[in-house]
Amino acid sequence: MEFIELHNVYKTYYIGDIDVPVLKGVSLTVARGEMVALMGASGSGKSTLMNILGCLDHPTSGEYWLEGREISRLTADQRAMVRNRQLGFVFQNFNLLPRTSALENVAMPLTYTSDLSDREARHRAREVLVRVGLQDRLDHEPSQLSGGQQQRVAIARALVNHPPLLFADEPTGNLDSHTSEDILRMFKQLNESDGITIIMVTHDAEVARHARRTIHIHDGVIVNGEQTHNPEAGPVGTALGSGDTV
Amino acid sequence: MKVYRTIRTAMKALRRNPMRALLTTLGIMIGVAAVIAMMEIGAGSSAAVQKSISSMGANVVLVMPGTATSSGISFGSGSVTTLTPDDAQAILRECPAVRTAAPAVRARTQVVCGNRNWVPSSMYGTTPAFLDVRDWTVVDGDSFTERDVLNANKVCLLGQTLVRELFDGASPIGKEIRVKNVAFRVVGVLGPKGANMMGMDQDDILLAPWTTIKYRVTGSTLQSANQSAAAAASSTVNTLSNLYPGGQAGLYPQQSEVQAADTPLPVRFANVDQVLVTARSAPEIPAAISQMTALLHERHHIRPGESDDFTIRDMTEMSNTLSSTTKLMTNLLLCVAMISLVVGGVGIMNIMLVSVTERTREIGLRMSVGARARDILRQFLVEAVVLCLVGGAVGILLGHGGSTLVRMLLHWPVQTSPTAIAASVVVSAAVGILFGYYPAWKASRLDPIEALRYE
Helix, strand or coil, X not given: CCCEEEEEEEEEEEECCEEEEEEEEEEEEECCCCEEEEECCCCCCHHHHHHHHCCCCCCCEEEEEECCEECCCCCHHHHHHHHHHHEEEXXXXXXXXXXXXXXXXXXXXXXXXXXXXXXXXXXXXXHHHHHCCCCCCCCCCHHHCCHHHHHHHHHHHHHCCCCCEEEEECCCCCCXXXXXXXXXXHHHHHHHHHCCEEEXXXXXXXXXXXXXXXXXXXXXXXXCHHHCCCHHHCCCCCCCCCCCCC | CXXXXXXXXXXXXXXXXXXXXXXXXXXXXXXXXXHHHHHHHHHHHHHHHHHHHHHCCCCEEEEEECCCEECCEEXXXXXXXXXXXXXXXXXXXXXXXXXXXXXXXXXXXXXXXXCEEECCCEEEEECCHHHHHCCCCEEEECCCCHHHHHHCCCEEEECHHHHHHHHCCCCCCCCXXXXXXXXXXXXXXXXXXXXXXXXXXXXXXXXXXHHHHHHHHCCCCCCCCCHHHHHHCCCCCCCCCCCCCCCCCCCCCCCCHHHHHHCCCCCCCCCCCEEEEEECCHHHHHHHHHHHHHHHHHHCCCCCCCCCCEEEEECHHHHHHXXXXXXXXXXXXXXXXXXXXXXXHHHHHHHHHHHHHHCHHHHHHHHHCCXXXXXXXXXXXXXXXXXXXXXXXXXXXXXXXXXXXXXXHHCCCCCCCHHHHHHHHHHHHHHHHHHHHHHHHHHHCCCHHHHXXXX
């Protein structure tokens, strides 16, 4: 069993009487420690796929196995627990709490895990902030930080629960090219030295080049050769280096 | 997720926008302040009204002798002579709900001073406790004492009307007046009371020890002051001279008046016309009545089923009027308070709804990092409750300060009401929960995907 396995996932939205199929049988395997870029035009279903992978949504049909656990049939509360313990999110627009210090922003996810004392939580938040290089910005509020710094706070927040899997939704979309390089380097470093699996959604081929594997999605199906499967064919685990490599 | 952590998260969220939090809670603050100030001023004035009514005798219970009946002929109220001064003492001693008890004998006769005379509308022989019962003060001189009562000393207190009529307003202290030819020394003047609720002049009064009135003025040991009975009584003990001879021939050699006055016969039994009793407080009146009834049954050897030889009356009507007025006032104030609190609550709901909309992204983010729907619900609910409680606390301080200011500047009577304070805390928490629930529920129902994408 691989780290992430998607079997024949369909997602259909029902708007009034009209069925809008968004994902049409996606099967996908991601091994632990991979860094994957998910590419596609807008409307291709990459956000929907991302939401399903990120346990924010559940598929209409199909199976989603994460670390050997079937996720798609979990209740909303159970999915919240999975998001808290196993996943980290980094967003395009950072989504930091305004007028709240970097340290408290990073410690925020820990308030939903009851097994840490306040002191431990702050200690851990400081640790991750140091790791993203913001040791001297602990008490700064988002408005006092540059875009790159804000994104690094967001990364620290995603890492504070030590998740094995990190989702980045257009992480460099709001950053200039120089800062983007920094952030992407940080992702790479996290992936290589800490073994965190990273799934990065982007429409920018430059960004996708940093990933060791790119999955193209188009019209609800995965299009690049080895990732597009016949629904009957079953999942195919793909080794590192497939797709575009740096 | 621990409760204190939720509270802290809520506090942090509120501190992010302190101005808005302040304005939001202003409604509750003003509401609670109004409640507290109203309650305190209301309680103060109601206590003041109660006090002034009780000075007229709202807590007074009257014990009267009952009716004597002979061959089907009733002699009317007060015609049995079984109520004694000892009963009064026993009531005071043995009834815990009774604060004071004063026996009283009544007389109605002429008072003479020099060339002036007057018939006071009430002349009471009693004990010093009478002043306490009627909440009466002595403005000039002193009251007579228990020793005066024991010795049947010829001392008296005069009401304002008597002072005016007999002394033309000059101080009568130490002067002598004659009551039915018995010389009394005036020891004190009672404070003015004015007319009572029936329009009778309460200052037209003479108070003396009951022994003096009983033995020296009315001169009867076994007769009541019942008008028809008193009319026949004329065996006057007189220290000066027997001005109105009319006595019948006695069986025994008659003592001279001086002898009789110097050696009063030991009195085994004396009846009084009424006993005035005050209960410790208005609510204790029924208890006082039942205690006295039981005690007098025992003392008068009245078996169950026999009719009482006494009647007990209280000022039920007066205290009922008082309590219904107070209740009406309190309820009115409560209505006003409720309305202002509801308005405050609507304000809270309004701002919480705005806040939920404004913080949709934050809610989405919190959900994406693992907050469950109920965590979000709890966070917003706690925020509303914290707002309300803080507003309530400030409101209590403001209201209390306001009523203190009223007391100091306007000299209105004010009474701190712990019940109102406790109720305000509970009500503001309830308002927080009630009006905070809908916005919190709305927040918790947000779809994290939609919420994250919300602009």
